Amino acid sequence: MDPSNNPDNMKRELGLLDATLLVAGGMIGSGIFIVSADVTRNVGSAGWLLLIWLITGFMTLAAALSYGELSGMYPKAGGQYVYLREAYNSLVAFLFGWSFFAVIQTGTIAAVGVAFSKFFAYFVPQLGDDVILARIMGFNISSAQLVSIALIILLTYINTRGVKSGKIIQTTFTAAKLISLIGLILFGFILMKPEVWAANWSNAFDIQRFVSPGVFESYPGFSVLAGGIAAAMVGTLFSSDSWNNVTFVAGEITNPKRNIGLALFLGTLIVTVIYVLTNVMYTAVLPMNDIATAAKDRVGIAAAQSIFGASGTAILALLVMVSTFGCNNGLILSGARVYYSMAQDGLFFKKAGELNKNAVPEFGLWIQCAFASILCLSGRYGDLLDMICFVVVIFYVLTILGIFILRVKQPDLERPYKAFGYPVLPIIYILMGISFCVLLIIYKPAYTWPGLIIVALGIPIYYLLLRRK
Numbered sequence: 001m002d003p004s005n006n007p008d009n010m011k012r013e014l015g016l017l018d019a020t021l022l023v024a025g026g027m028i029g030s031g032i033f034i035v036s037a038d039v040t041r042n043v044g045s046a047g048w049l050l051l052i053w054l055i056t057g058f059m060t061l062a063a064a065l066s067y068g069e070l071s072g073m074y075p076k077a078g079g080q081y082v083y084l085r086e087a088y089n090s091l092v093a094f095l096f097g098w099s100f101f102a103v104i105q106t107g108t109i110a111a112v113g114v115a116f117s118k119f120f121a122y123f124v125p126q127l128g129d130d131v132i133l134a135r136i137m138g139f140n141i142s143s144a145q146l147v148s149i150a151l152i153i154l155l156t157y158i159n160t161r162g163v164k165s166g167k168i169i170q171t172t173f174t175a176a177k178l179i180s181l182i183g184l185i186l187f188g189f190i191l192m193k194p195e196v197w198a199a200n201w202s203n204a205f206d207i208q209r210f211v212s213p214g215v216f217e218s219y220p221g222f223s224v225l226a227g228g229i230a231a232a233m234v235g236t237l238f239s240s241d242s243w244n245n246v247t248f249v250a251g252e253i254t255n256p257k258r259n260i261g262l263a264l265f266l267g268t269l270i271v272t273v274i275y276v277l278t279n280v281m282y283t284a285v286l287p288m289n290d291i292a293t294a295a296k297d298r299v300g301i302a303a304a305q306s307i308f309g310a311s312g313t314a315i316l317a318l319l320v321m322v323s324t325f326g327c328n329n330g331l332i333l334s335g336a337r338v339y340y341s342m343a344q345d346g347l348f349f350k351k352a353g354e355l356n357k358n359a360v361p362e363f364g365l366w367i368q369c370a371f372a373s374i375l376c377l378s379g380r381y382g383d384l385l386d387m388i389c390f391v392v393v394i395f396y397v398l399t400i401l402g403i404f405i406l407r408v409k410q411p412d413l414e415r416p417y418k419a420f421g422y423p424v425l426p427i428i429y430i431l432m433g434i435s436f437c438v439l440l441i442i443y444k445p446a447y448t449w450p451g452l453i454i455v456a457l458g459i460p461i462y463y464l465l466l467r468r469k
Helices: 017-026 035-042 048-073 082-087 092-122 143-160 163-190 194-200 223-241 256-285 290-291 297-346 362-378 381-409 424-443 450-458 457-467
Strands: 131-138 139-142 209-211 217-218
Touching: 017 163, 017 256, 017 290, 017 297, 017 450, 035 048, 035 223, 035 290, 048 082, 048 223, 048 256, 048 290, 048 381, 048 424, 082 290, 082 297, 082 381, 092 297, 092 362, 092 450, 092 457, 131 223, 139 362, 139 381, 143 163, 143 297, 194 256, 209 223, 209 450, 223 290, 223 381, 223 424, 256 297, 290 381, 362 381, 362 424, 381 424, 381 450, 450 457
Parallel strands: none
Antiparallel strands: 131 139, 209 217
């Protein structure tokens, strides 16, 4: 290819469909089959269950539409890292990249990998998370952890063979899980239970908190209620995250100034609609108490059993395996492009800024694989992701605020696509994001300060790297 067409010297082999499926595939993992249990324990009613998912969907769409302007301005590898560097400075960009490598992307890869292995154990019980193979330095090493690591290594290897290899897996598995999810929703509505639906929607907007099986109670005051809503949104925001991964591979997308913005809109819209319909389906086949108390929070399994009977477990387990396999492929494919951009700036391992003979950042892929595997073995990825959700939203807010900053700093830079609804929609997202973070700081501090500590650890690392540079 002509290097002048792509300053990153990467191969532009991802079209609009590929980019859209990368957005959707990165968002849909195992969360939609699990998170609704915790949401229901915090809000206790069908109407509020849907409202939480709708609020999250609105925030995701608003952010995605705003990112379209930035993606058109900087159609190169690195995405959000590049936007933060251009709007602020290299320190802010590095803190995002550091958090991304330390927890956000690698922790998500680990969590999705373990989710795959847990559902794979429905078919091969010997590979379950309760089969402990060894105990090292206080950590239990289970069969499921080794399966998840094997999955991460396999997908990493495939993606070192070139972006086309990763694209084939992403397109195939994302299309399969979208079709399967739509099928599950349709069967749920066809075989719905009228008495369950009537009971769930009789007092649909009475917000309550779960106390014990069969017992919900009203919140004692506004402050506790606000904390409950914020806690409920942690899971839904995590389940709707990774939509921005498509911006990281901008150097490999054809006509990026047009296709990235369109892919962000189409991908997030498709997933938001599917998430809301899935939760409507849950309320059509399961009483609210059964959603709140689903075994191991696996609401999807409970719903599939209600719809398909005994075979429902296997059907849903297979769907989750397809979903998490495709999701992890997208996360692995896109993550290394951030480290590539950081290395180009001298803020990551130098070798991560090099492309292999297949025009992909192979070293970045393998170091991401190694760290995600360590997180799999530690078993602490879930705690880390709870802690980092707060930080993820802060970086989204900073990035969208960057649209306003860049219109002042670089008013003449080409903007083939301008943020939809500017300035109203970006401002609404910023206010909603700040409100979410403030509520977590006040009412759920355990979700906030550990994440801030992880980010702060990046500051001395940044200055050490500057000295080396």
